[in-house]
Amino acid sequence: MSDSGWKLVYEGFDPAQEGVREALCTLGNGYFATRGAAEETEADGVHYPGTYLTCGYNRRVTELAGRRIENEDLVNLPNWLPLSFRAQGGEWLNLSRMEVLSYTQELDIRLGLLQRRMRVRDELGRETSVTSRRLVHMRHQNLAAIEMTLTAENWSGAVEVRSAINGRVINAGVERYRQLSSNHLAPLEVCDLGEDAMLLVAETNQSHIRIAEAGRTRVFRDGSPVEVARESAHEKGRATHTLACPIGRGQSLTVEKIVALYTSRDRAISEPTEAAVQAVVMAEDFAGLLASHALAWKALWDRGDIVVERHPRTQVLLRLHIFHLLQTVSPNTVDLDAGVPARGLHGEAYRGHIFWDELFILPYLDAHFPSISRALLLYRYRRLPEARRLAREAGHEGAMFPWQSGSSGREESQVLHLNPRSGRWTPDNSNRQRHVSAAIALNVWRHWQATGDRTFLDRHGAEMLIEIARFWASVATWDEPLGRYGIAGVMGPDEFHDAYPWRDEPGLDNNAYTNVMAAWVLRRAAEVLDLVQPERRRELERMLEIGDDERARWDEISRRLHVPFLDNGIIAQFDGYDELAELDWDAYREKYGDIQRLDRILEAEGDSVNRYKASKQADVLMLFYLFSSDELRELLGSLSYDFSPEVIPATVDYYLARTSHGSTLSRVVHSWVLARRNRARSWQLLHDALESDVSDIQGGTTAEGIHLGAMAGTVDLVQRAQTGLELRDGVLWLTPCLPNELQGLRLKILHHGSWLHLHVGCEEITVSAPYGWAGFERIGVRDQLHQFRAGETLSFGCERAEDGWRPKKEEPRRTSDAENDAVGDLR
Numbered sequence: 001m002s003d004s005g006w007k008l009v010y011e012g013f014d015p016a017q018e019g020v021r022e023a024l025c026t027l028g029n030g031y032f033a034t035r036g037a038a039e040e041t042e043a044d045g046v047h048y049p050g051t052y053l054t055c056g057y058n059r060r061v062t063e064l065a066g067r068r069i070e071n072e073d074l075v076n077l078p079n080w081l082p083l084s085f086r087a088q089g090g091e092w093l094n095l096s097r098m099e100v101l102s103y104t105q106e107l108d109i110r111l112g113l114l115q116r117r118m119r120v121r122d123e124l125g126r127e128t129s130v131t132s133r134r135l136v137h138m139r140h141q142n143l144a145a146i147e148m149t150l151t152a153e154n155w156s157g158a159v160e161v162r163s164a165i166n167g168r169v170i171n172a173g174v175e176r177y178r179q180l181s182s183n184h185l186a187p188l189e190v191c192d193l194g195e196d197a198m199l200l201v202a203e204t205n206q207s208h209i210r211i212a213e214a215g216r217t218r219v220f221r222d223g224s225p226v227e228v229a230r231e232s233a234h235e236k237g238r239a240t241h242t243l244a245c246p247i248g249r250g251q252s253l254t255v256e257k258i259v260a261l262y263t264s265r266d267r268a269i270s271e272p273t274e275a276a277v278q279a280v281v282m283a284e285d286f287a288g289l290l291a292s293h294a295l296a297w298k299a300l301w302d303r304g305d306i307v308v309e310r311h312p313r314t315q316v317l318l319r320l321h322i323f324h325l326l327q328t329v330s331p332n333t334v335d336l337d338a339g340v341p342a343r344g345l346h347g348e349a350y351r352g353h354i355f356w357d358e359l360f361i362l363p364y365l366d367a368h369f370p371s372i373s374r375a376l377l378l379y380r381y382r383r384l385p386e387a388r389r390l391a392r393e394a395g396h397e398g399a400m401f402p403w404q405s406g407s408s409g410r411e412e413s414q415v416l417h418l419n420p421r422s423g424r425w426t427p428d429n430s431n432r433q434r435h436v437s438a439a440i441a442l443n444v445w446r447h448w449q450a451t452g453d454r455t456f457l458d459r460h461g462a463e464m465l466i467e468i469a470r471f472w473a474s475v476a477t478w479d480e481p482l483g484r485y486g487i488a489g490v491m492g493p494d495e496f497h498d499a500y501p502w503r504d505e506p507g508l509d510n511n512a513y514t515n516v517m518a519a520w521v522l523r524r525a526a527e528v529l530d531l532v533q534p535e536r537r538r539e540l541e542r543m544l545e546i547g548d549d550e551r552a553r554w555d556e557i558s559r560r561l562h563v564p565f566l567d568n569g570i571i572a573q574f575d576g577y578d579e580l581a582e583l584d585w586d587a588y589r590e591k592y593g594d595i596q597r598l599d600r601i602l603e604a605e606g607d608s609v610n611r612y613k614a615s616k617q618a619d620v621l622m623l624f625y626l627f628s629s630d631e632l633r634e635l636l637g638s639l640s641y642d643f644s645p646e647v648i649p650a651t652v653d654y655y656l657a658r659t660s661h662g663s664t665l666s667r668v669v670h671s672w673v674l675a676r677r678n679r680a681r682s683w684q685l686l687h688d689a690l691e692s693d694v695s696d697i698q699g700g701t702t703a704e705g706i707h708l709g710a711m712a713g714t715v716d717l718v719q720r721a722q723t724g725l726e727l728r729d730g731v732l733w734l735t736p737c738l739p740n741e742l743q744g745l746r747l748k749i750l751h752h753g754s755w756l757h758l759h760v761g762c763e764e765i766t767v768s769a770p771y772g773w774a775g776f777e778r779i780g781v782r783d784q785l786h787q788f789r790a791g792e793t794l795s796f797g798c799e800r801a802e803d804g805w806r807p808k809k810e811e812p813r814r815t816s817d818a819e820n821d822a823v824g825d826l827r
């Protein structure tokens, strides 16, 4: 694989790598996405064409290990890709059977275009060059298109082209789920549409989402339409057109397939079939669609790009990560009821469910596309009644959001989990990760801080914060011997620990991360009532029946929650952590090599990871990731703990040495917490996090879907941790700490509706807000405060520090802004 700032390029066809390529070459528009599977293929063990609709879920029931299990899946929709050809009497294009003379696959990240170029030779020695280009339209969210150009290099005769829409698909993208029911689609209709198009209609068999896909296939020679002999061979659940026409030696033909995909969830339509038919008839040709598609992407890059100077590999990976985020959620998502699935719309891992990963995703969106983050928060808001129901059912008050969320916001986590190493189904207790609700509260708060959107806070945000705070107040119980409140029976972000080795029932007590977050939420809920408009405050107090007693209780608990510590002053992951055994990490590394999924290794050995001081991912360290040391000292101080930031380095080292990074999120967090103290190590972890998917460092998981939390997390790491961008105490702070490997960054950040332009280089740092500034009037650089206002560029000289560059302590140079194009949020 090579790259050049905007391109992922793969040379050669490698069946073993095909799944990863398909996931990484997925094209989407925040409404639907399709994996980068070759057009001529079907699901066959090497290829897995998958198309997924945002929030397009369906439920099925399976009898498994003696239990009745209902699983909700993000449905694999009818495959619109099939497009293939053959030379007269030969076999259909098939890379596994034909001689492949050359093969290149290229993802153009700037344009959102997937291209393949190949030369193949069939069994009769006929050589054909093939170029295909594909897009999923970023503006016309219901349209997608393929253009395939064939050149008969050394032959002439008839060529046949086969174009199809295949509704006979199931969810079979993840090996581990094969025992679960996976048949989600009922075929309804297949027919011709006029001269050159076909239609397929299907419906999900439980959620009753109706899907209509219409496809138009035309052939051109030198830009003019070609007369073809067309045959329809439709079957139940599959529409097929076969087109035949002559081709001369050395001649080229271009086949265009334009597809419209509508569902009964769409707005501004009567019903999906009519809408798809009309759209496919009206659609422009490929060139026209590509032009408008590229314009839509340009608008996104103008707002969302981060330019990395002189480090092409980091540049292309960051852009790839932004690209996949914006293909999963985009301005098209803003009007939908959509959350952000942990694995994108790129595969079937985790069945398209929505976890706490938003915590890693929203900061980038808040800073570039706040209307998208608002839409994702509204996905949660609409599920507040269900979160209230979940809390009630568990015997609590307020709102308890599910660990895994899907269509309705009920808990979608599985109850049994298959360990592929041992083949055993074991209980899955991951739904005890109550901290997901705190993450939602933090996302609400950060959105408000980044946007100053009072309407959102008044109408939606405050209610969510209050209900989540209520939940924490109701799960906290007074522990007399401790003289503090505690929270029992939970799991922290580290999924390796779900129970004590000495206790039968699952759950841990006083997970430090959970308790500190709960204290934080309780304080914010009290504050938010003072922030909303006075009438809204009265309404909320009446509607939610919030009295003085309750507020006093929030205050009391927020100051008296228990946080466990080890003897050396390090925050303990949970009560009793100290009693766990140390693992012989070297021995396990030597025996197994890759020990990221130590939980599975130990279970297969008949042991349990619960017995050891071994974490899958950052848990305590999440606190240093989310809060600055000052914020944390203040927060722990309010809980009457004397927390000194001096213990932070020892805490980081302690847990880093005991973490397997079994989640891709882990490296992002560790890189962040080391950014200031050990730039070299931090860079290494960022580098590994950047490579997570593109190099499939988990050995097989990327093919099942990208890791969107880690992708967005790396971008946010560069955006905030490397620049040291922080809004605190009425000041915009900039404390850049670029590692030696990064020579410079250029980006724009939206704050309270104004764009802040930032260039962090080795020799100079410049900051400006050329088109207005509604944020703080002071900027802090290396502990010194300077006035900051719109229309001026402030330039700070830099000097070499131990392991990187830093701004000099001097007065900035001030010039007036001229250049730069102004852009607003897209919605």
Ligand code: BGC
Pocket (backbone or CB within 6 Å): 342, 343, 350, 355, 356, 357, 493, 495, 616, 617, 662, 663, 664, 665, 709
């Ligand atoms: C991680 C979770 C994460 C989930 C979805 C798991 O492996 O442990 O923290 O939310 O993947 O990305």
